Amino acid sequence: MVIKIEPLDTRKHVRDSFSCGKDSLDNYIRKQASQNLKRRVATVFALFDELDFHVLAYYTLSSFTVDIAALDETFAKRLPRYPLLPATLLGRLAVDNRHKGKRFGELMLMDALKKSLDASKQVASLAVIAEALDKQALRFYEKYGFQPFKQNPMKLYLPLKSIRVVRKLR
Numbered sequence: 001m002v003i004k005i006e007p008l009d010t011r012k013h014v015r016d017s018f019s020c021g022k023d024s025l026d027n028y029i030r031k032q033a034s035q036n037l038k039r040r041v042a043t044v045f046a047l048f049d050e051l052d053f054h055v056l057a058y059y060t061l062s063s064f065t066v067d068i069a070a071l072d073e074t075f076a077k078r079l080p081r082y083p084l085l086p087a088t089l090l091g092r093l094a095v096d097n098r099h100k101g102k103r104f105g106e107l108m109l110m111d112a113l114k115k116s117l118d119a120s121k122q123v124a125s126l127a128v129i130a131e132a133l134d135k136q137a138l139r140f141y142e143k144y145g146f147q148p149f150k151q152n153p154m155k156l157y158l159p160l161k162s163i164r165v166v167r168k169l170r
């Protein structure tokens with residue numbers, strides 16, 4: 001296996017057999033992703049095996065806005081009082097069942113955070129937002145410092161500022 005992360009290329013990357021245990025995420029990469037790419041609704045990045053081009057994992061990124069009232073007070077108090085603030089949506093993240101537990105989820109999350117941070121230098125964004133489909137996914141995101149929103153604990157955010165701090169320490 002030779003792995004690589006690239007923007008999804010629907011003519012090259014094999015997605016028919018992708019299965020992560022969540023139908024909505026499987027259907028998305030098999031059927032919807034190419035439309036979203038064409039319509040610029042989301043960018044899709046695929047981790048694939050260069051030997052057979054099968055997609056092993058994927059994630060999506062989009063521009064998003066966040067309601068200041070939904071954020072934790074300690075974070076919100078340093079922000080301007082605009083009703084909506086710019087953010088980046090990590091809309092979907094999934095690893096194929098046959099490849100879970102190989103740290104591909106972590107690899108994809110780190111790649112998504114790096115891309116979000118780099119993009120925020122061109123188009124401002126203060127946090128990455130993720131939506132957890134179940135409690136396990138929630139625990140996965142919390143492990144990496146994501147905090148649940150007050151009103152909706154299945155939706156989480158990670159201030160981009162905190163990503164910079166981690167990078168500085170390395």
Ligand SMILES: CC(C)(COP(=O)(O)OP(=O)(O)OC[C@H]1O[C@@H](n2cnc3c(N)ncnc32)[C@H](O)[C@@H]1OP(=O)(O)O)[C@@H](O)C(=O)NCCC(=O)NCCS
Nearest residue numbers: 020093094095100101102103104105106133136137139140
């Ligand atoms: C959640 C998911 C992306 C994790 O991917 P993975 O490649 O299996 O996870 P990794 O091997 O990278 O694990 C990294 C760490 O997260 C932990 N982890 C992995 N899956 C977890 C889960 N479901 N719940 C809690 N922790 C989890 C691992 O134990 C590991 O922790 P460690 O550092 O203490 O060993 C994957 O299970 C998945 O695709 N789930 C279904 C789709 C989904 O729910 N996506 C997220 C919401 S859109």
